[in-house]
Amino acid sequence: MDYQATSNLLPLLQKGTLETLLMVGIAAPGCAISGLFLGLLLTATQPQGVAPSRVFYQALSAFTNISRSVPFLILIVLLLPVTRLLVGTSIGTWAAIVPLVLGGMPYAARLAEAALLEVEPGLIQAVVVMGASAPEILLKVYLPEALSGLLRAFTVLSITMINFSAMAGAVGGGGLGDLAIRYGYQRFRIDVLAGTVLILIVLVQVIQFGGNYFAKRFYRR
Amino acid sequence: MRKATSVSQFQVFEDEGAETPAATLSAPDIQTSRPFAISLRGLSKSYRDGMGIHHALDGVNLSLEKGAIHGILGASGAGKTTLLRCLLRLERADAGEVLIEGCNWNTLSDMQLRRERHRVGVIFQHLHLLASRTAAENISLPLEIAGIRKRDREARVAELLEWFGISDKGSEYPAKLSGGQRQRVALARALATAPAILLADEPTSALDTETKLSVLNVLRRIRDEFGVTVLIITHDLQAAEYVCDTLSILSSGRIVESGPTAEVIDSPQTDEARRLFAPSSSPEERSAKASLRGDL
Secondary structure, three states: OOHHHOOOHHHHHHHHHHHHHHHHHHHHHHHHHHHHHHHHHHHHHOOOOOOOOHHHHHHHHHHHHHHHHOOHHHHHHHOHHHHHHHHOOOOOHHHHHHHHHHHHHHHHHHHHHHHHOOOOHHHHHHHHOOOOOHHHHHHHHHHHHHHHHHHHHHHHHHHHHHHHHHHHHHHOOOOHHHHHHHHHHOOOOHHHHHHHHHHHHHHHHHHHHHHHHHHHHOOOO | OHHHHHHHHHHHOOOOOOOOOOEEOOOOOOOOOOOOOEEEEEEEEEEEEOOEEEEEEEEEEEEEOOOOEEEEEOOOOOOHHHHHHHHOOOOOOOEEEEEEOOEEHHHOOHHHHHHHHHHEEEEOOOOOOOOOOOHHHHHHHHHHHOOOOHHHHHHHHHHHHHHOOOHHHOOOOHHHOOHHHHHHHHHHHHHOOOOOEEEEEOOOOOOOHHHHHHHHHHHHHHHHHHOOEEEEEEOOHHHHHHHOOEEEEEEOOEEEEEEEHHHHHHOOOOHHHHHHHOOOOOHHHHHHHHHHHHHO
């Protein structure tokens, strides 16, 4: 995190890129897995779902809405005690990953829910009359049938995580966003600013391209 | 008149000398030695809509004998969908009983119900094959759910693929199959767990005449070779007349007529049935149509 050590363009960009990749590389899959789990619960428990539960659905729904209404920068501060508990410190790249995962989780849950609800209700009904249980329907029908949509959702999520990670500088998390603010903006280093923007553009393009490729591969309709 | 001719052509293919099984309106006779395949007793279901309370099912009584092809014919809005949903307990009826092979589905726990469901195969109007599974994997799904071992599942799937003449299509995804092939996969899937009853929801709608005929013939072969009781819920009079042994008329949530198909069609007792059979033709035309059929 010691930016005084060098002020050369390339080492700065390399360090920032690695930090961003670390944060997104851990936070995006973390969000995806926990969000998918919540998304399955939301899908199953809603009124038309395979295991409807009004109380559970509304509680879960309220939780996702509330946590999504807190701006990320404020969420980082609110979660400081939790972060300290989980990673032992409240500053640094790892400390930034905690709010990234917890902040992205409800967003991922909504994305997953939307993708899962794309599965035709008639299809679910056809499997219900075969005698399938709710977990079987979720695992054997919803997940594989929605796979393509879920991969698209994961692509959107990963890109959003890159945006979120730009705010990690608030807790000394580093990364490209932090670099752009501290060098590009505060020290008038136009080259750093341009470099970070360029890398971010390439990063997003790669993620989007990869996401589209896999989503298309698993699209069977 | 064209319609009349084609209907009578269908008649030629009918099984000869087959004893006409019974479909009765009354509550089933308890003393009978073998229980009916399906018995509905006073099945009622109403919904609250903008206009007030809508009685989708208004005391449906119906008993369907085993081993026959039964048809329930009704115009749209007659209550066919609600009947299907209540019959399959996708929805709870407000009142009445559903007995499947003598087992009262209303009193089953969720777990018991899931086990009993293996005894009823369903083919839906829109087939609802899983796009993410190959034809073979689709047919295998009910077997997986029934907890059948992998080796036995594969044997059964191969057997069904062969019976339906689509052995070479097992590894294809539904999107790559033709309409007729998809229909066969869906039928094979419905029969995977060797159910006693096959329920077909509008099996012929949106099919061309040729495909329609082949589907109906397959349904008949299924009944003949597997001894399955078939229930077809449809608005397609032509299809029902061609394949069904008994016919019941559903109108405004009630079964208004029920009996051997020819009897019901040739001498309808109620205005509802008459309207359904000849919405546009006069009584003279109807009798002409009837005598034409008698000549063949």
